[in-house]
Amino acid sequence: MVFEEKMITNGEPEEEEEEEEEEEEEDMVDPLELMRQKCEESEHCVHNRELxxxxxxxxxxxxxxxEDCTEELFDFLHARDHCVSHKLFHSVK
Structure with a gap:
């Protein structure tokens, strides 16, 4: 037998709680992703992306x-991650 606990309130608090949680999740931004985007715009990364x-x-x-583009992909990822590694640890608390 399954027991359900029900609360009698005005409105629907369950939906409000879910909406608040969704809003909080949208506000969170991964600093790694932001730094990757910034580093992809640097001169060295732009050159590797073009290749x-x-x-x-x-x-x-x-x-x-x-032929595949594995070497070019690794070169681009290495350049981007190298840039990120210098910036990321300065912002980590």
Missing amino acids: LEKCESRVGSRSSTN
């Missing part, structure tokens, strides 16, 4: 190829 996009367009334009 990655050129590779992707080159590989995508061919019907069959053994």
